[in-house]
Amino acid sequence: MTPSLNASGPASEPAPLRPGRKLGPIASTVGSSHRAWLGPTREHYLLSGRTLADLSASVLAKSKLSELLRGVGHYPRWEVIHRLAEELNIPTWPLHRLWKQAAMDAGKSRDWVDRSTGGTLALTTQAGPPLEHGALRSIVEDGYRRYAGVFLTDDVLDAAVEESFAILWLSFDDALASPDIRRYAWNILSATVRAKADHRDQRPVLGDAAFDTVALLHAQTSLDDQVVQLAESLETFTAISKLPLTQLDVMVLRRLCGYTTEKVSDLLGIPLALVRSSQRHADRFLADTVEPPAPTGETTS
Template structure:
């Protein structure tokens, strides 16, 4: 008769280490654009900080700081080594890292010096074929959405960053419940991070001069009459949250059909129509409410 024993742990199984802390609140949106996918890839890899530190020969404490966005902005050589160890495509990572470096007040000389001893892999300069196909299908619509909030240069940068972020996490996008919804979330987060906010809400007022509603008017006098009403409408819309906000922007400002909105954001047509009904009711209720006269003279 044999005595049962506890199963032995496989010798190559990494032992759990200290849990990686959250990203610091001081990290900018452009810094987070590449740091979040890198952290996600690291956490999914099953590696500990000790193991990753040993592989890239970089101090564990400094590695922890880098993955939390703490301290000085990291040099590309180290980011490159981590990406290579984690199997991340380095071309989109480099573009996002470089952009964030400039926003962190790093000079062009510093950026160039950081890349002297690294080589971007040629195979990484082109995204997967299905990623390219997805971009061809969605880019023009993404640009229309971003245009509502940003000027031309910021709009183009936000959309380009979105596709780089998606490239870095493309496997996650493909295995998610809905790739379109996953991608839309990435776009929305990227655009909103660059959008001016007031009282915690995105500003839509500047878009009053570049919407389908205003461009459809032919009489310049009518244009001026409509501006205050449009600005008021946009202010009310900015109070909406989540998908209702997006649906109203896409439907009322970008001119999309319900079917097109459904395909773009990855929500069912019934859900889009329901969101629009609730959002429209909210907007009408607010606009139909007379302004408060409290505190005014009789």
């Protein structure tokens, strides 16, 4: 029987002790798309009980494997990652998708990617994601896409959503063990979107889709009113981008995507009371920050 999507799973098992030097952290120079697959891969390794010396016999020399798992040195070829995935029982389809995107972001050519992949990946024979993963995706994907569209252009939007579900697949055991799988999945989506969005003063900038939403809502107003609304919207979007993350997500979903508080609660995996309190705090901040527009035909001194 498929468990409820918002049910808690079993507590995560502690990582087994292993001999030898502790694996160092991911290098600070590693980009977001590289981290997207490297983080879950490290988690699989740390929970496997295997050692670098053990894996070196079938994957890569111990020192090179340590560098790979810290994101140091040259970007790894897929055949090496594929061997590691087989040893650690990592699903290869989502791993390859994330590896390929990171390779392109690292400046690797499509020819390099194709030659590196070779015959190691038979996508047509890969098992699909867990049933719970597919069930969750069918429920939340439209909301994820609408949220991502507020920050990203269409070409980047598709990649962000697909990457989010691939990361979720790679770390699905952790998702099931989390207090709420919906919250776990949303955190992945939100972080992926923020990583791909344009930023100003280290805060994500709301994109053209946000203006399109406002324009649609006010399509029947006069041109002067639309100009006033656009100016107010620009100030409002800037203020929204400064909100704490939960308040920001709530306001984007409520104001710009038009979702009910109940739908926002389902997407974010947080209680209704937290959605309402987050909106109240955000509304108060916006009221104190955004200057109301002057009536049409009047100018401020």
